Amino acid sequence: MSVALLEIRNLEVRFAMRHVTLVALRDVSFAINRGERLGIVGESGAGKSVAAFSILNLISKPGYISAGEILFEGRDLTKLGPQEMRKIRGNRISMIFQDPMMTLNPVLTVGTQLTECLHAHRELSEPEAREIAMERLAQVHIPSPEARFDQYPHELSGGMRQRIVIATALLTNPWLIIADEPTTALDVTIQAEIMDLLLELCESQNVALILITHDLGVVSQVTERAIVMYAGRVVEEAPTREIVRAAKHPYTQGLIGALPQQTESRRRLKQIRGVMPALTEIPPGCAFHPRCPYVLDVCRVQLPGYSIKNGARVACHMVAAQMQTEAKESES
């Protein structure tokens, strides 16, 4: 069995507030192989971004990793010192942020912000760094990179800025790119362009991608596998095709039902009743039970374990029960 590029085991992230400690992520496990593209889906507040930032140990205070392992190329990132961690960030694992308007420093030129990343990780002269940066700018289809190099972020459009952020992420030939809602802040027309670009670059350079989004449509176009998160927990993991076609968890089904369909016009969008609970008031048992249309008695008291079948896993009592009956039927 090949060793995964990144493997997260039983990750738990807490936020130490003044009076209480909130658990933002509980028992999160997933893995990604080299060159694979994984989607992390969920509503706002599900813990997607916390999971992404915890990989690079960049959770904003007062959050901290309280349990679990993050194995990258066999090394546990949670045990690395600040300098060792710094050498991984932006070098082996890069990140792309949500809002390109906010991601680039307004008082530094595009060129400075590109080359500084190279200088931080490689022994390079200024012209060498400039050359690599130019190459990457061309790769992300930026017209006349020479001119852009000495410009400031405010002189560029949002789409252009996100291309520059992507170019920055690619500078050091990383093995993994974590993209946190990379297209949410962009125009719809630009969204598709940026997503295509990201997909094209990951495929051509065999870079693994963790794509965090609440847009199941984007996930189905780009990723091979997806995990669905709810209230800080992974509730379902499966190949993307299966998630879109035959989601098992009631929450995932709800998300897919809420997607607008072009074929059935004039139909009211289905929605999941209620809202995701805040971290302070996560209900006992299955966190989704107050909103679940199929809620069973056991859901209110007992946290569902994972039912695993054909490389997919679901945390749902109902699905577990169904699988059991199916198994019995096939036996008899």
Next chain:
Amino acid sequence: MLAFLIRRLVQAALVMFVISIIAFSIQDNLGDPLRELLGQSVSEKQRQILRDKMGLNDPFLIQYGRFLKKAIHGDLGTSYFFKRPAVDVILDKLPATLELVFGASLIIIVFSVPIGVFAAIYPKHWFSKFSMGASIVGISIPVFLTAILSIYVFSVEFGWLPSFGRGETVDFFGWRTGFLTRDGLVHLILPCIALSSIMLPLFIRLIRSEMMEVLESEYVKFAWAKGLQPRRIWFLHALKNTLLPVITVGGVQIGTLIAFTILTETVFQWPGMGFLFLEAVNRVDTPLIIAYLIVVGLIFVITNTIVDLIYGLVNPTVRLTRPQE
């Protein structure tokens, strides 16, 4: 750049015009200059003759017109007390005040930036908590109290530092400076500390809060995600953005610092413009008072223009020139 400068110069001229009206119009409200000029024995008739001769009985606009005409040629009137051109009297005292302001600004810049940055990066460190507490105390105590207290402690009790005057000064291309002699420098210490005692804590707090905000920004997070050295993130990415608002506030505050010199110079018997101004007010030396207000206004306008220029150079989103495309 040139267009910007010209626009600023026009603005500056306008501001100076307004200042001159205000300065000139208060002269009637200060008291009778003749009371100081003449003895008790001079009769009312003679007083009126002198008033007519000095033009004090003319309507305000005529007086102001006469003043403005001379002012354009650099003549702001003759001091009643010194019997010399008011501008000359003030320019004699200008170096002393500017050196005081310069020394205080130096203290403010040298201490506020490192302390503010440190307190922003390590808000829970004991030193950060201490400097935040101390800065509240510093802001709350008025300048003259700090001045008197420092004289009591360092001059009276310990006898380490001189308590008044400029000490030994030397002539440096027509500029009497205390920066070039040991005695002059020693005399500068207490007044500069007293003068900076309000602005320094203010700037520490300003830099700290601006920096803390910047450290939470997405671009600083992205800089961390790029794996940059912490030093580069703090002192380039964050500090440059922190200083933009600080520069704006700083420009205005330098002007305010000149205003504060009146108190500091009085306590330390510092032979500067502020001390001179207070004396002039006591003597109802109106030409000197007007000249002081106009010179200080001019310094205000000049520093603000320079600060705007610096701001334009530091902040790329402000373009001093029109876009070239």
